Amino acid sequence: MSVADLQLDERGQLRHFLTVEGLKRELLESIMNAAESFASVTEQTVKKVPLLRGKTIVNLFFETSTRTRTTFELAAKRLSADVLNVNIATSATSKGESLLDTIRNIEAMHVDMFVVRHAQSGAAHFIARHVAPHISVINAGDGRHAHPTQAMLDVFTIRKHKADFSQLTVAIVGDILHSRVARSEIHALRILGAREIRVVAPRTLLPAGIETLGIKTFHSLDNGLEGADVVIMLRLQRERMNGAFIPSEHEYYACFGLTEARLDRAKPDAIVMHPGPINRGVEIDSKVADGHRSVILQQVTHGISIRMAIMSMAMRRDLGEKPA
Amino acid sequence: MSVADLQLDERGQLRHFLTVEGLKRELLESIMNAAESFASVTEQTVKKVPLLRGKTIVNLFFETSTRTRTTFELAAKRLSADVLNVNIATSATSKGESLLDTIRNIEAMHVDMFVVRHAQSGAAHFIARHVAPHISVINAGDGRHAHPTQAMLDVFTIRKHKADFSQLTVAIVGDILHSRVARSEIHALRILGAREIRVVAPRTLLPAGIETLGIKTFHSLDNGLEGADVVIMLRLQRERMNGAFIPSEHEYYACFGLTEARLDRAKPDAIVMHPGPINRGVEIDSKVADGHRSVILQQVTHGISIRMAIMSMAMRRDLGEKPA
Amino acid sequence: MSVADLQLDERGQLRHFLTVEGLKRELLESIMNAAESFASVTEQTVKKVPLLRGKTIVNLFFETSTRTRTTFELAAKRLSADVLNVNIATSATSKGESLLDTIRNIEAMHVDMFVVRHAQSGAAHFIARHVAPHISVINAGDGRHAHPTQAMLDVFTIRKHKADFSQLTVAIVGDILHSRVARSEIHALRILGAREIRVVAPRTLLPAGIETLGIKTFHSLDNGLEGADVVIMLRLQRERMNGAFIPSEHEYYACFGLTEARLDRAKPDAIVMHPGPINRGVEIDSKVADGHRSVILQQVTHGISIRMAIMSMAMRRDLGEKPA
Secondary structure, three states, X not given: OOHHHHHEOOOOOEOOEOOOOOOOHHHHHHXXXXXXXHHHHXXXXXXXXXXXXXXXXXXXXXXXXHHHHHHHHHHHHHOOOEEEEEEHHHOHXXXXXXXXXXXXXXXXXXXXXXXXXXXXXXXXXXXXXXXXXOOEEEEEEEOOOEOHHHHHHHHHHHHHHOOOHHHOEEEEEOOOOOXXXXXXXXXXHHHOOOOEEEEEOOHHHXXXXXXXXXXXXXXXXXXXXXXXXXXXXXXXXXXXXXXXOOOOHHHXXXXXXXXXXXXXXXOOOOEEEOOOOOOEOOOEOHHHHXXXXXXXXXXHHXXXXXXXXXXXXXXXXXXXXXXX | OXXXXXXXXXXXXXXXXXXXXXXXXXXXXXXXXXXXXXXXXXXXXXXXXXXXXXXXXXXXXXXXXXXXHHHHHHHHHHOOOEEEEEEHHHOHHHHOOOHHHHHHHHHOOOOOEEEEEEOOXXXXXXXXXXXXXXXXXXXXXXXXXXXXXXXXXXXXXXXXHOOOHHHOEEEEEOOOOOOHHHHHHHHHHHHOOOOEEEEEOOHHHOOOXXXXXXXXXXOOHHHHHOOOOEEEEOOOOHHHOOOOOOOOHHHHHHHHOEOHHHHOOOOOOOEEEOOOOOOEOOOEOHHHHOOOOEXXXXXHHHHHHHHHHHHHHHHHHXXXXXXX | OOHHHHHEOOOOOEOOEOOOOOOOHHHHHHHHXXXXXXXXXXXXXXXXXXXXXXXXEEEEEOOOOHHHHHHHHHXXXXXXXXXXXXXXXXXXXXXOOOHHHHHHHHHOOOOOEEEEEEOOOOHHHHHHHHOOOOOEEEEEEEOOOEOHHHHHHHHHHHHHHOOOHHHOEXXXXXXXXXXXXXXXXXXXXXXXXXXXXXXXXXXXXXXXXXXHHOOEEEOOHHHHHOOOOEEEEOOOOHHHOOOOOOOOHHHHHHHHOEOHHHHOOOOOOOEEEOOOOOOEOOOEOHHHHOOOOEOHHHHHHHHXXXXXXXXXXXXXXXXXXXXX
């Protein structure tokens, strides 16, 4: 069974959300349309809709990520679902229980959705292959592989600012090699028909053979930004950098840090994005991060709406109805 | 005041749930009947009943147990109660506050129920003796003493499969000595009139004088399983085993591990139970754990219904009404 | 902009609650009046009011305090708000993110209130100066500076027992130097017109120049208690005491521990208060803590009502309506 088949039910509707790879453009657009309708909900005084009342959503986090866990928890609560946070690092797996037994046990409690964060690539897929038919799995980041809700909120943010993906040049800058965000963004942008996708990074931070994905590679930031409509800066994972990949943060900033001067190479109305948390003065200058072209905080806001959209669509199967 | 008196109010209704010891058969049956009605709730699309809306339930965990805490939290949320998780290991007691002062303080916040997990036997009883009249205490496991909600979900699971306790031979296999689960199960099975209760364990894992409880002891698994209707495997607490009680896990499995071949000694329609988390290849073979006679995951499901039943019955006193 | 201006909106209504310093008597009284109305809510069977339904309150705790976090969480839930607990010690700030970036990010998720606990004085003020216009900030304790909700629950407790602040002599006993509680209490009592405020402490535990605040200092407990209507004992922060401030706990108790004999110096109807958790036999004798003049547990109960009052008043701005 292909991943695409795994993600969709027999009517072609979203069942799990594991990766954007292999999804159809129409589905991505319907997620963004649903997110649009939820955006208005989060701006109301009473920010709740009863769509998932009585549903139980389990945040199954095998690695700690307060930020991501928080956005999923908020999205679930605004859909009126009950949320259980299970931090597996401190849980039964340390008593020698297998991952599958942990899943089977929580699933036996009649839960409806797992939001999975795991350090290993493919963990969410593995779980999706083994859960009961009525349960949906959302991938909240697995190893270096995928972070599909982040990619969706990114393209949703781009759509808010740029009318037509087919006209866009998007530059993704930084640690492409280790970034599940970059991988997912590239897939989403290709599906939506972006004109040109560029990756900009030192050779040590680019995966081998990435050109075969039909994207352009740059080792010079100035060249990579030239004429770009969208600039996506990646977080430099300091914990992974011990001189093995970059000589020093200082030197990295000198070559690949985004400053206002460098940003002038991009189009005048270019937008600047970053998945957060940002390292000021490492991959991005504060003037850019806080400047008028930055949409970094809008990404956070859109993250709630996108997650509400994906959660409600994946569970709509039972509901037999569309989100409000 | 006897424990039985402590657990029941003046009308003989459940006030606290600390141990099954000393409870009447009728009460155990009414808990199972209530659980039966809640089982249908957890299978509905909207899995909530408003029975405990506005009630505050405090999970007071002096030792970490994600699994048990999760089942109580889910049961409480499905009854629409507000749940507070208080992990005392990281809390005010480390500032030198006494247990009683901690209890008095949380009780002053107008909470309605404490779910207590503690490494010391009798902790839940101690708290029950000292709480304000309107507060109920549920024992979620105290030392080696009792784990009464586990015992109730076990007999509820047995009742789903076997019509008449008076016809049943039940074999409990494993670390009886350290098991609060085994102690509570034995009491529940006796109250419900099980025909024969057996414990099967090496001599080092049996408490002295257990025969006086009217149960049969076996040191051979084959003999202990002969003709059994229900086989309850206990978890081998690896953390307690340092060669003091068993020579090795390997040798333990050779003598007391449940395999399909051994299970053939039991009745053809025997069911296999385990409180979880299971150690595959230590106390139970995967083929048995995942086989058609295993009801291990049903136990987890029933655990939610049983806890909903006990929580709502203990708080019904205020409500002046029965669960739906 | 003065702190008072920061706390109130253009109509003079509460926006943030950072310190009682500089607030008007009328405002303190209206908080207590609102708390009075909420006190009846917490005594009902269904302890919830829908006042903040759909609002998101974030407990932003930079230092762990289960007790304080619990009271705010309960207050928020009884107002029907959604609560997010974010423990920053284990969160993104450890990934090198600045405080301001953390705040901006959570605020972008359309939250409505931050409840802030921080080891550094002024942290809540800093956050209040930088949040978006629709967000309220409540100070849940910042360094040695302020703990205004504790002070409000204290004066609310006093008002329940004593009719007229202008007739009252209040003695605050203990570690004044390190106590944010004492500082906030002194401000609240002065605003409410207490006749005489005394601080009683060894010289090493009194801040320099405290007499200039118009309060009387005593180094003898007997003298300090003479004729007092209210005695507020402070917690001896054992963790701060290494022989630097007091010779020993034993000697401290001999000089400043509150016993029944000493309490006889106060008025016959004097009440005894303590912010908790108490150190029995260090700053207070058990007979006093559990005696009929102790209102220590009432303080805990009133803490919920006061926090419900402050939270709902600070968010009433959006609601355009008064609490029920």
